[in-house]
Amino acid sequence: xxxxxxxxxxxxxxxxxxxxxxxGTKTAYREKEFGIWQSWTWTEAAAEIDALATxxxxxxxxxGDHIAIVGRNRPALYWAMVAAQRxxxxxxxxxxxxxxxxxxxxxxxxxxxxxxxGDQEQVDKIADVRASLHxxxxxxxxxxxxxxxxxxxxxxxxxxxxxxxxxxxxxxxVEGRSAARSYDDTCVMxxxxxxxxRPKGVVLSNxxxxxxxxxxxxxxxxxxGDEVLAYLPMAWVGDFIFSIGQAMWTGFCVNCPESxxxxxxxxxxxxxxxxxAPPRVFENQLTTVMIRMEDAGRIKKWLFDHFMAVARxxxxxxxxxxxxxxxxxxxxxxxxxxxxxxxxxxxGLSRVRVGYTAGEAIGPEIFDFYRAxxxxxxxxxxxxxxxVFITQQPDGEVRSDTVGVPSPGVELKIAENGEVFYxxxxxxxxxxxxxxxxxxxxxxxxxxxxxxxxxxEEGSGHLRIIxxxxxxxxxxxxxLFAPKYVENKLKFYPNILExxxxxxxxxxxxxxxxxxxxxxxxxxxxxxIAYSSYQELSQHPxxxxxxxxxxxEVNKSVAADPMLAGCQVHRFLVLHKELDPDDGEITRTRxxxxxxxxxxxxxLIAALYGGxxxxxxxxxxxxxxxxxxxxxxTLDLRDAIVAPTxxxxxx
Amino acid sequence: xLDSVEPYVTADGRTIGGVxxxxxxxxxxxxxxxxxxNISFDxxxxxxxxxxxxxxxxxxxxxxxxxxxxxxQEGEVWFRGxxxxxxxxxxxxRLGIARTxxxxxxFEGMTVLDNIMTGRLTHMKTxxxxxxxxxxxxxxxxxxxxEVVERIIDFLEIQAxxxxxxxxxxxxxxxRVELAxxxxxxxxxxxxxxxxxxxxxxxxxxxxxxILDVNDEFGxxxxxxxxxxxxxxxxxxxxxxxxYGRKIGDGTPDEVRGNQEVIDAYLxxxxx
Numbered sequence: 001x002x003x004x005x006x007x008x009x010x011x012x013x014x015x016x017x018x019x020x021x022x023x024g025t026k027t028a029y030r031e032k033e034f035g036i037w038q039s040w041t042w043t044e045a046a047a048e049i050d051a052l053a054t055x056x057x058x059x060x061x062x063x064g065d066h067i068a069i070v071g072r073n074r075p076a077l078y079w080a081m082v083a084a085q086r087x088x089x090x091x092x093x094x095x096x097x098x099x100x101x102x103x104x105x106x107x108x109x110x111x112x113x114x115x116x117x118g119d120q121e122q123v124d125k126i127a128d129v130r131a132s133l134h135x136x137x138x139x140x141x142x143x144x145x146x147x148x149x150x151x152x153x154x155x156x157x158x159x160x161x162x163x164x165x166x167x168x169x170x171x172x173x174v175e176g177r178s179a180a181r182s183y184d185d186t187c188v189m190x191x192x193x194x195x196x197x198r199p200k201g202v203v204l205s206n207x208x209x210x211x212x213x214x215x216x217x218x219x220x221x222x223x224x225g226d227e228v229l230a231y232l233p234m235a236w237v238g239d240f241i242f243s244i245g246q247a248m249w250t251g252f253c254v255n256c257p258e259s260x261x262x263x264x265x266x267x268x269x270x271x272x273x274x275x276x277a278p279p280r281v282f283e284n285q286l287t288t289v290m291i292r293m294e295d296a297g298r299i300k301k302w303l304f305d306h307f308m309a310v311a312r313x314x315x316x317x318x319x320x321x322x323x324x325x326x327x328x329x330x331x332x333x334x335x336x337x338x339x340x341x342x343x344x345x346x347x348g349l350s351r352v353r354v355g356y357t358a359g360e361a362i363g364p365e366i367f368d369f370y371r372a373x374x375x376x377x378x379x380x381x382x383x384x385x386x387x388v389f390i391t392q393q394p395d396g397e398v399r400s401d402t403v404g405v406p407s408p409g410v411e412l413k414i415a416e417n418g419e420v421f422y423x424x425x426x427x428x429x430x431x432x433x434x435x436x437x438x439x440x441x442x443x444x445x446x447x448x449x450x451x452x453x454x455x456x457e458e459g460s461g462h463l464r465i466i467x468x469x470x471x472x473x474x475x476x477x478x479x480l481f482a483p484k485y486v487e488n489k490l491k492f493y494p495n496i497l498e499x500x501x502x503x504x505x506x507x508x509x510x511x512x513x514x515x516x517x518x519x520x521x522x523x524x525x526x527x528x529i530a531y532s533s534y535q536e537l538s539q540h541p542x543x544x545x546x547x548x549x550x551x552x553e554v555n556k557s558v559a560a561d562p563m564l565a566g567c568q569v570h571r572f573l574v575l576h577k578e579l580d581p582d583d584g585e586i587t588r589t590r591x592x593x594x595x596x597x598x599x600x601x602x603x604l605i606a607a608l609y610g611g612x613x614x615x616x617x618x619x620x621x622x623x624x625x626x627x628x629x630x631x632x633x634t635l636d637l638r639d640a641i642v643a644p645t646x647x648x649x650x651x
Numbered sequence: 652x653l654d655s656v657e658p659y660v661t662a663d664g665r666t667i668g669g670v671x672x673x674x675x676x677x678x679x680x681x682x683x684x685x686x687x688x689n690i691s692f693d694x695x696x697x698x699x700x701x702x703x704x705x706x707x708x709x710x711x712x713x714x715x716x717x718x719x720x721x722x723x724q725e726g727e728v729w730f731r732g733x734x735x736x737x738x739x740x741x742x743x744x745r746l747g748i749a750r751t752x753x754x755x756x757x758f759e760g761m762t763v764l765d766n767i768m769t770g771r772l773t774h775m776k777t778x779x780x781x782x783x784x785x786x787x788x789x790x791x792x793x794x795x796x797x798e799v800v801e802r803i804i805d806f807l808e809i810q811a812x813x814x815x816x817x818x819x820x821x822x823x824x825x826x827r828v829e830l831a832x833x834x835x836x837x838x839x840x841x842x843x844x845x846x847x848x849x850x851x852x853x854x855x856x857x858x859x860x861x862i863l864d865v866n867d868e869f870g871x872x873x874x875x876x877x878x879x880x881x882x883x884x885x886x887x888x889x890x891x892x893x894x895y896g897r898k899i900g901d902g903t904p905d906e907v908r909g910n911q912e913v914i915d916a917y918l919x920x921x922x923x
Contacts, residue, residue, distance in 0.1 A: 034801035035813060145806070146864050149664040261811035625856075 011181045011206045013049075013086045015248040020046045023224060023251055029075035032258035032266055040075060042251070048076070048162070053083035053174045055165030056114065059138060059156075063088035063177060066110040066189065070094045070103065070125075071118025073230040073256045076142050076158060078243060080116040085187065088177045089114075092189045092201070093235040095588050096122065097581075099626065102199070104129035106191045110201055110432060111135040116158070119143040123150070183207050188244075189432055190237050192384045201432030202237075202384045211425040212387040213245035215408040219392065220354045226252035226273045227351075231263050236589065237384040238358070242276055245387075267348035275355045279362035280590065282377075284518070285347055286366055287494050291522045307335035308372070315340075315372030320396045340373045349375050356380050356392070359589060361465075361484075363492030364400040371398065379403050381465060385441065385448055386410075387426030391463045402462035412463065418453040419469040453482075471594060473504035479566030481509070483594070486567045489554045494519040495546060498579050498586070500597050501569060502605055508570040510608040512601065513547055514578050535576045535633055544636055547574055552641040559643035568642050571608045575601075576633035582622045604635065612637055656695075661888065668696030670729075671840060671872050672717065677726035679712055686712045687723065688896040694840065699866055700874045701883045704893035705916060710876045711753060713893070714842050717874065718750050719743035731839075745773050749838035751829040753845045753876075759818035763809060763828050764800065766817055770835025771796040803834050806868070807861060823854040827861070834865065841865070843875035847882055855879065859886055880917075884908065892916070 009015055019028070024043040031038055040048065061067065067084040069091055071077050081091035092110050094103055096118065103125055107115065113135055117123055123141055130136065141147060142158045187206045191199040216222075230243040243254045252274070257266040293304050314328045324332075344350045355370070355377040362379065370377040380392035381403035391412070393404035406412050410424040423446045430438045442448045453472045454465040466472065467484040475481045483501040490499035490513065497516040503509030515538050524531055524540075531537040555568040579585040579592065585600065586592050598605065600619070607615040616634045623629065658668045672694040679687040686709045694700045702710045715721040716728065719738045728735045730746060738746075749770070757766050774796060775782075781789040804810055807827055812820060817828060826846060833841055846862065847855045859882055865871050877883045883890060884904040892900035892907055894916040900907045907913055 034798065034805060035810070036801075145868065146860075148867060258810045259808065265811070624853075 009210065010183045011085055011178070011185070012082055012187060012209070012244060012248055013178050013181070015210070016042070016046055016049065016082060019248065019251045026224065026251070027253050028247075028251075029078070029254050029256070030270075031075050031256040032262070032269075035258075037255075037269070045075070045079060049079045049083045049086060050171060050174060051162035051165045052079060052158070053086040053165065054168055054170050055161035055163075056083060056089070057087050057170055057173055057177075058164055058168045059114070059161065061087055061089050061114060063180075065089045065114070066092050066112045068092050068094055068103075068107050068110070068112040068115040069117075069234065070096050070115065070122045071142065071234070072096055072260060073232075073234055073239070073243070074118065074142065075254070075256055077116065077118065077234060078230075078254065080140075080158075081188065081240075081244060085181075086178050087174055088181060088185075090186045090189050092191070093240065094191065095233050095235040097233075097588060099582065100125045100128045104132055106199060106201070107133050107136060110189060113137045114140065116140045117142070120146040123147060123155070181206070183210075184429075186429065188240055190235060190240065190384055200434055200437055203429040203432050204237075204387055204426075205429050208387045208426050208428060209241070209245045210249065211409070212389055213241060213249040215425070216241070216389050216392070217246050217250045219394070219408055220274075222246060222250045222252060222274060222354070224251040226250065226353075227270055228252060228254055228274050228276075229263075229267055229270055229272045230254050230256050231260075231266075232276065232278075233588070237388055238276060238382075241388045242274075264348065268346070269348075271348060271351040273351045273353045275349065275352045277355075277357055278359040278589070279357050279366065280360070282357060282362065282366055282370060283494070286369055287516070287519050289343070289347075290494070291519070294522075294526065304339055307331075307339040308369075310335050311340060311372035311374075312368060315374060316368065316398075319371055319374055319376060320398065336374065344373055344375065349373075352376065354378070358382060358403075360591070361488040362400065363488075365492060367400040380407075381463060383448075383450060385428045386422060386424060387428070389426060390420075390422050390424070390450070393462075397460070397462070399462070402457060402460070402464050404463065405461055406463075412456065413447070414455060415449075417469065418455065418466070418472070420450045420452050420454045420463065420465070421447045422450065423447050475503055475509075475566050476505055476507050477566070480563055482564055482567060483509075485564055486511070486554065486558055486569065487592075489557060490550065490569075493550045495523075495543075496550060498592065500579075500592055500594065501567070502598065503567065506609065509567055510605065511551070511569045511572040512597070512604070513551075513572055513574045515543060515547070515574060517578075534578070535631065538574045538576055539633070539636055544574060544638060547572070548638055548640060552643075555640060556643040559645045562645070565645035568645075569640050570642055571637060571639055573604060573608060573635050573637050576617075576635060577619060577621060577631060580621070582624065583620075608637055665697060665867065667698045667888065670694070671696040671731060672874075673729035674713075674717070675727045675729065677713070677716055677723045677728070679709075679716060679721055679723045686896050687716070689725070690893070690896075690898045691726075692891050692898065692901055694872060694874055696872055697866070697870055698872060698888040699862070699886055700872075701887035701890045702874065702876050702893060703878075703880070703883055703890055707895070708893040709896040710893055711844055714750070714844055714874070714876060717840075718748060718842055741773075744836065747837075747839035748842065749833040749836040749840075750842035751826070751833050751844060751846060753848065755822075755825045755829055757817045757825060757829055757832070760816060762814050762816055763820070763831075764804070764813050766828055767800045767803060767831045767835050768796065770832035771800065773836055774799075799837070800831075800835055803831050806834075806864070807831050823850050823858075826850070826854075826858065830858075830861065830865075834869075834871075837869075838871060841871050841873045843873060843877075845876055845878065847877055847879055855882060862886060 019042045025041050027039045028042040028045045029040045067089050069077055069080050084091040094106050139155045140158055140161050144157050184205050184207055187204050187209045189201050189203050191201050228242055232239045247254050255270045257263045310331045314324050314332050317324050352375050355375055358380045378393040378398050382388040382390050389407035390410055391404040392407050410422055413421045427446055427448055451469050452465050453467055453469040454463055456463055467482040471483055473481045481504050486501045487499040490496050495516055496513055498514035500512045501509050551569050551572055558568050559565050581588050584596050614634055614636055618630050618632045621629050621631055656669050658666055660666050670693045675691050677687055677690050704710050716723050719740045722737045777789040777792050847858050863886055866873055890904055890907045892913045900910040900913045
């Protein structure tokens, strides 16, 4: 089991050295800057990392220090993580769009002495809370724009730190520290977004990260020639594993977009072979395609509709290597020539060999659309505490309703109450400075509670997830209440961005719905429906009628499952504002904070249960710059058509 | 302090140098209408100078005098210590003065990148023939100019629309592209005619930040016309106030705010 440790690789910097030796002249990093893809070979990247590591060392970074890293995905920030590891420090990537208090909490909690940040925005954010960060000594910034007038007594540019490092010539000290690292030392610390309470610092060891990277890279046959686009938050465990763990293990190339807004263009230019995206990215892409097809000419529209029908019928089967008739194969080949090929190219997915989606359930329609096009999109189920991988779908066994079989090295068990437990080489070391939570989550034998309820499907051995274990409850009459199950069904409609269902301990369920402004806005435009604000559009009678239809359809499908039939939505409303991480209603990774929503909109829930037809409400909102305001609205409360359940029919 | 021509350092650490542009007794007439009546003021190197006033006060006319589009009947324009003869706008551009327009004046059918490249025109030395043949020096020159343009694109954060035709952009972004084109000329003096007109609060904040950053990073002197008093008072070093073609105030934002004549012009005077 300890093969890697015995072969002398004990840390990410060791892997870096191995890559330099193995493929030093191959491209390791690319970043688009000034309109051109700039690239660095493994040898060049290692030199940059060494310069920064030496610089940090001369500035007094000690073994075991935490170094906060905040910014958008850029090679220099990935290097900062490896540079920290090189001198025995622990990198702590933080969400760049987090509010100042959230950054302050994490930096204070880990006692970061140094922070490496992207630009002025992050410098300002830290400056706002600096008074409370007693441990923080120095900020190192990458982009000096707008920072010239700032007090530089505790601030240095990244390039200057590197220059100082090169000049000091203390590379031997760096090597010494690097060599002293053990396989069980901390590799990285990641703060979990946490749908409840304060974020927790998850400590992952070199063993966790390297073993997991090795296993997962072998599972999907990742290789040195692969390309990934690094665009998901650096603070998220997935990005750390894909862009550092697996990239270092296999030696593939990490590409960073020019700016967050150019992600789609950059995706097309790079054409990654290994691609990861949360369901929302695939949903947005599909919505854009569908909107543009609505505006296309008649011939194009016909071609698209015709060949997409063919693809839906035979595409997934071809991808899974199942038998398909010669005629259908020819049709699919023709469709690929005329529709799928160009479409995949436009989406930037032409070269994808392995695609993953995770984080939330993905709609079967959306999932099948990409599979039908011949894109090998799969699902995985994971957590920060597991160093991502718990289960994943092997090639040829891909379905939209399961999350796959246990990843290599992972053991699963299901508790009495349905909660899923796992044990693997990736299981985290501890929550930083939080022995209590660590003990709650991980038992003495190394089993970790996922907090999700699910079951292992008989026959296939695939895991199916129903809901968060703590959200699964009982209704007043004892029937099972699984809100996420219903919410996911609602969210599969392109019109619906988000839904929150309530009903624990009640007689029936009610729901809040957020419309998707892109989809509904486009529909309004095409139908000459004028609106001046999100709020007005959300309460438009025709919009409400559409949502009402969706709810009725969902109810019908929920009613089909006798176990969950009690979760049908009896009444609903469309919210006048989008649920927003700035208001704490959803996490940065877009998971609904159920309790917060429930408390904040208690008046609306009461009105839904109280049987009212409309309600006036005032809601506090936080703008991006932290200022607060109020929006007022009168919301329409509607009854939904409820489908008869089997029980009712029997009476 | 403002009366002296000695360089001084502002509270936020920028150095304001000597007089860059001096308008002396400018009078501009259109037939019998006097648009500008004997106005004198100066613009100092490195400062942000605002010209404000109610509608029809003659602000845009003043900007057109500075840019050489209008020729005043009386008065003198001094630029960098020399009296400027009557010039064509392109000659003024070569002196290092660039501007944006109140009503956006971009090439709608061209991409953002191409529009900004036109701002480099005064820096191109190769002839039309070698440019058309894309040969020798023309090639190297275009690459060098493209680099300058790309740095501006990066600076103004418009990478995502680099290849988008300007006609497809929303108003706020067009304004930013126009600023980019003016910056591409690497001007010593940048004239902005209502850079924030018709923008929402967020767009105004972005634009204010860009104006301050341009001034700070490139040391560009900026003269701007703007209606939004909050913005003007926040970002300018000195303000000229015009009303019916006359200058009724000149000084720091605080001085101007306390000036009775300015208050009357803006808030109106009660007639009993």
